[in-house]
Amino acid sequence: MMTESVIGSLKKARNGVGNAGSGRPPGDRGRKRRLSQSRTFTLFVLPSLILLVLLNLYPVIYAGQQSLRNGDLLSAGNFVGLNNYVSTLQSPAFWHAAAFTLTFTLVGVFGSWALGLGLALLLRTRIPAGGIFKVLLLLPWVVPVVVSATSWNWLVATPQSPLPILAQALGLGNVLFLANPFLAQVTVCVFKVWISFPFMMMMMSSALASVDVNVYEASKVDGATAFQTFGRITLPMISRSTYISWILMTIFCVNDFPSIFLLTGGGPVNSTQTLVVLAYSTVFQNFQTGPGVAIAFMMTIVLVIIATLLYRQIRKVNIE
Amino acid sequence: MSVETSRTAMTGQFTSAARPRKRRTLSQARDSGKWLRFVVIFVIAAIVLVPIVAVVLLSLQPSLGSTANGITLENFGKIFTETSVGTWLMNSLGVAVVTVLVAVIVAAPAGYVLSRGRSKLVSGYSLVLFVVQSLPVVTSVIPLFILFAKVGLVDNLAGVTIIYVGSTMSVAIWMMAAYFDSIPITLEEAAWMDGCSVFGSFARIVLRNSLPGVLSTAIFAFLLAWNDYLVAVVFLRSDQNYTLQIGLQTFFQQNQTNWGLVMAVAVVMMLPPVILFAALNKYFSVGGIGGSLAGR
Structure with missing residues (x-):
C-alpha cells in the first residue's frame, strides 16, 4: 500500500495536482476561504517542514561539505577538494565492498523474491491451516533484527553450535560458517533472504489477489500447461508489483547495516564488508569523516540510478 | 493510484473480499494436491521458524550454574533482578512511545495538506x-x-528520539496522506458551507474517521523506533541509556555461552512487536511495509 501510494502520488505530483485529484477550484465563496485555507495549510505543514530541514536536509548538506574536507568527528578539517573521492575510488577495500554489496543485493532481492513468490503462490491455493501459515511465515520479518542475529549466532557461530555439529555428523567435516570468508558471505546472504522473504510474500500475495481467476480457467480450457500459465499469465500480471518490490528490496539491501554488522562485523578479513559497513567503520572506527561520507554519497548515487531505471520500467508496464 | 486501490491494498493484504467465491472453482479442481502442498509449506515453515523457536525454547532452559530442571521461568526473574534489562526495556518503550x-x-496535519492541497x-x-x-x-x-555532540544530545535518549522522529517523518506523512485520500472531500465541503474552519473540519471530520490510518502510522513509527540498531549504536554510550537493541547486543557479548539468559533478554525484546502483530494484524501489514521502507 505504501508503494502504491508513493508511486501514485508521484504521478500526481508530476501532473501538478494534489492527492485529492484536480477537482474543481474551491467554490465561489472564494477568495476569503482560500486565503484562510492556505494559512491553515501553512501552519499544518510547518512543524514537519522544520523537522525535515533540521534532521534530514541539514545533515545531507553538511555531509556534502565534509566529503570535501579532511576532518574527523570533532574538527571540520581543511578543504581538500575531491581528494576523498579519488582516494576512495583507488582503494581496493572500496571495490571489494562494492562487489560484495552487489552480490548481497542480488541474492537478497532475487532470493527473497523467489521464495516469497513461491510461498504466496502456495498460500493462494486452499491449504489446511493456511491462515496460520500466513501469520507464522511473517515472523522472521516481525522479530527485531538483533534478536534474529543473536539466534543465528547460536545456530552457526561456533563449532559447538547446532548447524556445525549437524554438518560434522553428515560427514562434511569441520564447517565454520562465520570464520571461513566464503561461507561467511553465504551465511550473511542467506540471513538476508531469511529476514526479507516475508515482505516479498506479502507484496506478492496482494498482487496475486488482484489477478482475475477466470483467466486461468480460460487458459486451462485452451490446454496451457502449468508452466505456461505461470510464465505467460501470472508473471506478466504481477509485473508491476514485482518491479516495485525489487526497487524497495534493492534499497533495503544496499542500506542494510545491522544484518551484516551483527553477524560478522564485516569480517572475516573484510569478506562480508558492504559499502554501508565500510562507511560506518571508516567514520566511527577510523575517525575519517571525509572518506566515509564520500562512500555513502557514491553509494546513494548508484542507488538512485538503479531505482530510477526500475521506476521507468514500472511506468512502461503502466502504459501497456 | 485511485482511492479504491489504496483502500483495497490497505484492508486486504490477504483477505480480499471478492476472492473466496471465485476461488472455489479453482481450488476444487486442485483439491487432490491439497495435502502435498500442505506438507511442502509445513516443511518450509518448520525450517524457517527454527531460529525463532530456538530463542523461545532456550529462554526456558535452565541457564549456566542453575539448579533448576526442565522448563523454567527463572531466567526471566534473573535478568530483571541481576541486569539492567528493566532499564533498557523502559528506555526502549519510552523512546518508542514518544516517537x-x-x-x-x-x-497528520502535513498528510492532510498533501492529500487536499492542489498547488x-x-x-x-x-x-x-x-x-x-x-x-x-x-x-x-x-x-x-x-551537531548533537555540541548540544549534549549524544548518549542521551532525547537525541535518539529526535532522530527517530525525523526518520519516520516522510513515510508517516505519506501514510497519513494516503489514508486521507480515501475520505471523500465532499464531507468537508459540506462542513465549510456551514461555516466550519479548515482546522475544524480536519479535526472533527477527517481525523475522526482515520483511526486505521493513524494506527498504521503509529505502528510503523513504533517499529522503526523499537527495531533501530544503527542510530542507537552510534549515539548511546552508557549502560543506563541503552535501548534493548544495544542492551541485548552487549549482554550477548558478555555472556556468550549463557544462552538461557541471553535468549530471555531476546524474548523480552521481541515480545512487543509480536504482540502488536498478533493484536493488530490488519493494520500491521500497512504499517509494516512502511516500516521496512525506512530501511531494515
Missing part, C-alpha cells in the same frame, strides 16, 4: 519527502552526531 506521539501529531508547492513538497526518504541513514547520522 509515535510526535510522529503522528506532526505527520505546485504541495506537489513539490511531496517530491522532497520522497527524495529525503531514499537517502541512507548512515549519511545523516554522521553530521547529526557532530
